[in-house]
Amino acid sequence: MSHFAFPPPILPPGADDLRAEVREFLAEELAGRPASQRIKSWSGFDADFSRKLGQRGWIGMTWPKEYGGRERSALERYIVLEELLAAGAPVAAHWIADRQSGPLLLKEGTEEQKRHLLPRIAAGECFFCIGMSEPDSGSDLAAVRTRAVRTQDGWRVNGTKLWTTYAHKSHYMILYCRTGGVDDRHGGTSQFLVDLTLPGITIRPIADLSGERHFNEVVFEDAPLPASALLGTEGDGWNQVMGELAYERSGPERFLSTFVLLVELIRALGTDPSDQALAVLGRLSSHLAVLRRLSRSVAGLLQEGANPALQAALVKDLGAIVEQEIPELARQLVATEPMLGSDDIFQAVQGYAILNAPAFSLRGGTREILRGIIARGLGLR
């Protein structure tokens, strides 16, 4: 019976105080930030803001104190994350480092790597990007062709990474590439910690359909990496990457990407919405409340050291559906012709949401890949 459990999340002690503290901080920091900026959610990049967060101790919160962390629980970290997202804070600068690269370093890094980088990440001063996709390897990670070859004093990298979010504003990339034979689809890959100021690395921003430039193409031409750049075990790249996924999939960023639009929708509807609007608001709220419950449950499982890969995939899949539905339902209730940069906030927020919604079921594993993972998790043979 029942292939997956979602045990009720346990509220950490002091949760209410922490939440109040974060809200107070955000009320002050985001005071002048309009909804048309806040709708960017975790795509909004602001290095100053990230540094301030670091100063408050809200980056790398769960990490050991010796590496700059605060040794707080996953559910306390969850509170900070969801408050940031719900408020539309610009968290992109440190997001990847806090969510993925830091935990990866903690788990796989050498002592030197950890001492060197984790405190700077936690301070909100060191930003990371993920060099995973390639022109011919999107969902099919095992098809990467970028290759690192051993040299006398380290590695030489050649190849092209694509869709690398904020590479042009990051200090480091976690590079996933081939170090072994092409026949060994999974075994022949490794991860590297790449200082993006090294020679032989060219970063070219790519505009997306709304004209913003978050994506990059990163070209490696005989880029020399020191021996110390290897992250984890040579040949173990595939397994290391798979281990990151539960962190990446179950967070509140998987269902709050358009939350700011929902807030603006409520504003636009006013105090006496139609029955139709009430039903839509109620329905969306029920989805978000339940997702939040499930997502916090996964955070609790991760905290306990469980492997909730299936649950995380389910949260991401459900979350993308609701994130994408919000702009579609909003337009049924408030007639607007969306326009980027409009003075009419609803029009502007809706425009951003419409143009960006398609990405929600692509990033972090396409919907189809994710559902395949779920199906295997269900025991479909």
Place this chain on the structure above:
Amino acid sequence: MSHFAFPPPILPPGADDLRAEVREFLAEELAGRPASQRIKSWSGFDADFSRKLGQRGWIGMTWPKEYGGRERSALERYIVLEELLAAGAPVAAHWIADRQSGPLLLKEGTEEQKRHLLPRIAAGECFFCIGMSEPDSGSDLAAVRTRAVRTQDGWRVNGTKLWTTYAHKSHYMILYCRTGGVDDRHGGTSQFLVDLTLPGITIRPIADLSGERHFNEVVFEDAPLPASALLGTEGDGWNQVMGELAYERSGPERFLSTFVLLVELIRALGTDPSDQALAVLGRLSSHLAVLRRLSRSVAGLLQEGANPALQAALVKDLGAIVEQEIPELARQLVATEPMLGSDDIFQAVQGYAILNAPAFSLRGGTREILRGIIARGLGLR
């Protein structure tokens, strides 16, 4: 550009008169028939009603007069069909014979078969069922195991057919079975015209989840068929069956199955529905109007001798979606706890629709199979 055309349907001359005539007939014939019966749509069986329709010349309408037909156009026939369905007339008795078996006989039958059967079908006195599915062959038609073996004076049939709708009330079955080797998945099959009163045939009704008994299991145990029972060419069964499909897939029965519920919904909503109800009514009406346009277009294409297999599959797929949506949307607008046989008509009609809706995307080829056919039609390799 554009893989499929839907040329505008041409209104046949005299269409309005024909429609008025059918409406008058139905108003009289269905006067006492409550919506809880009419919701059965083309599952409602009434041999008397079918005979009356035959007397009016509304079965086999497009067939040559020499076989009892009226030589009217496909679009005239379309008018009769859609009026019958919209009114919830009990058409099941003659439906298969009129839609599939008759045209198949016309195309593949011997002169003797045609003379013997078509006039009786057109008179509404001879009913057919389709012996296609088997316990281990639902969507995978090529996996049929029922087999006809040549004997001195005909054939001997063994095997089991399943889900044979109204076999227990039909005079004939069009049997699809194996006559060649099992290795030849498609080539080794043929069609037969089976008189269901022959010995060696046992028909066992199967109750469906609403307790109704339309389905049957039909067991053949050394059932002897005369040589004249072969329909079309031995070994050509697969191709013959595929040829039937466009007839089966594009008709108004593919989107009007729950039309009676929509009518009752409008009645339940009264004269001043909420904005939400107006939007839902408008949306459903837009779907039905467009489907009707597309479906009539396919009828026109069939009339011209084109092969609109892709278009027919598209109509069926879209049609099943809307047929299934109607009960789901109705319950958003009118709070009711559905109950079969309730005195409250809406409750009863909704109950029938909910219980039967799952079949709409199974019968006549499952949604998945149909979408595979569409994908191939689009040129996906």
Place this chain on the structure above:
Amino acid sequence: MSETSEIVRDMSARLFADLATPARLYEAEAGVWDQPAWDRVQMMGLPLALVPEEAGGVGLEAADAAGLVASAATTALPVPLAETMLANRLLADAGLPLAEGPATLAPARPGDRFTLERRGAGWHLHGGAERVPWASIAGDIVIVAEAEGQVLAARVARSDVTPLPGRNLALEPRDRLEVDLELPGDAVAPLPAGITICHPLALGAAFRTVALAGAAARVLDMTVAYANERSQFGRPIGKFQAVQQSLALMAGQVAATKGAADLAAGYLDAYSQPGEADPLPVAIGKARAGEAAGMIAAIAHQVHGAIGFTHEHALHFLTKRLWSWRDEFGNDAHWQRLIGRRMAAAGPEGLWPLLTTL
């Protein structure tokens, strides 16, 4: 969960599975009341799960009691376990004698109301309710009504009323109740402060949410098993990507019913606390699970194909309950509107703070 509750849970699960055989489910559909099954359930004390120990009950935590309801729902066991648990809890809350057999609660539909008026030493109870679950089977019916500024529970013996029989799609009794009765003074007592007239609806909705989650999980299990077992085109249909994608989608909806059930069950604890009983978590749970139920049933039937559509296959015992229960004690649209009103009242700045109370 305590060790005792674990034992209760495991024993109950076995009991439900033993009792809910296809043969008995068919009989129940034909209208036969399964007294032997009820006797076994009662013998285990399950109808008293939600009654505090000091009131003569088992005193399970809400989550554990909900677990029993979910467990019974996975088997489609045709007895009013949830209703009797709730009726007894209401009786205990009001300090009235507990029910001795199967019991139920009313009203069970938004908008249905009863009126209570004092008449001498007793009360006059008047009104009607549609679709009261198991009213024709219950020995006692607990009716909640307002009078004199209080919310009261009235204990009515079914022998004093004549329910008009009806059925849901799963053919469980859902009966109309017309009441015009004189009740003795000790058959009526106030419920604790903070409880509103919507309480029976919220209680019922909470347990229907839990039951939907139980049935949904079972339907997923059956469908996955069928997909692994059934072959078409030479391989198990579960190997086809289209089927896998559908089942993944279904699993997401089943996960949502789990989260919904957790939220809803919380109401059963929360309303015992001082302050007004807030039905918002129930509203969210029932709305979300009710929405999921239809999708889950649709995908289950799509994957099962014709076989799942037959009366002989057990799938329909569960899908018919999904289709029925989603409409009972307020359908998803009802609860969505209630949530929507709360969110609209909270306004743009209050939405997130309200969501984070859940």
Place this chain on the structure above:
Amino acid sequence: MSETSEIVRDMSARLFADLATPARLYEAEAGVWDQPAWDRVQMMGLPLALVPEEAGGVGLEAADAAGLVASAATTALPVPLAETMLANRLLADAGLPLAEGPATLAPARPGDRFTLERRGAGWHLHGGAERVPWASIAGDIVIVAEAEGQVLAARVARSDVTPLPGRNLALEPRDRLEVDLELPGDAVAPLPAGITICHPLALGAAFRTVALAGAAARVLDMTVAYANERSQFGRPIGKFQAVQQSLALMAGQVAATKGAADLAAGYLDAYSQPGEADPLPVAIGKARAGEAAGMIAAIAHQVHGAIGFTHEHALHFLTKRLWSWRDEFGNDAHWQRLIGRRMAAAGPEGLWPLLTTL
């Protein structure tokens, strides 16, 4: 379709494809008006397609004119072909001089209204409209308003007004128009009887429906081609059943836009007939195509993956138009409510007879 119209159609299709190069589409997004493209379109006489021959136009049938609009839409050609066709048709219907360059019509949004009042020998035109397509580019703007019990067309030179620039998501001009003008007597004339004040909205909606169908068909083509071309896991993604199922679903929606466009285009013929011009077919067309547009864009982007999300790939020229056009001249919700009112007024017995008039 006559031989002449076939020639026009084929020549136009070639012309549109020649003109709408990625380079020029990027320039148009940057705000550059493509005068050379417009000159070529005008040279072929296309802006006069809907004007009867006797009024100096081309006199195409509505279906053929719609075909041109659909054809231009498949290329995302950034000129106001549909708007100018409609403006000229309105001018011809009112017996006013045709436009010499690009033109447009207003109001273009439900609820926007202008007032016309006689002042001496001339007229006073007053009012405002949002999101008037190409108003900042058009040489002439045809404004429809009611006065003295008639529906009138007013021909306004853009040089007399100052549109406030705006853009849709595809960065096509959608401008605010505030008008407070004295017009000479011969700049205003009544439209034929039977035309209502909703006429410009219906005309625009009809051609947006047609354009949605054109863009939708092209998006399907691009997506099928991409699925056959792009490999993942060692084979074209179009071989994966999940992708095939999505594309089939998308094709269904594209088919629906075709049916919708056919219905909507019929209005352009129908309103010329005596009697009231019934916008119901337009309402149905725009509602259905508007609903389909979002699903089509979503599936196209899902199949294209990251590449389709870049500004360099041409997909967004079309999907941004799908997302924009569905909201223009009344979004699907607007038209659905209108249809809903008609159906509710027809009542249970009138629904089917009304549907069969379409």
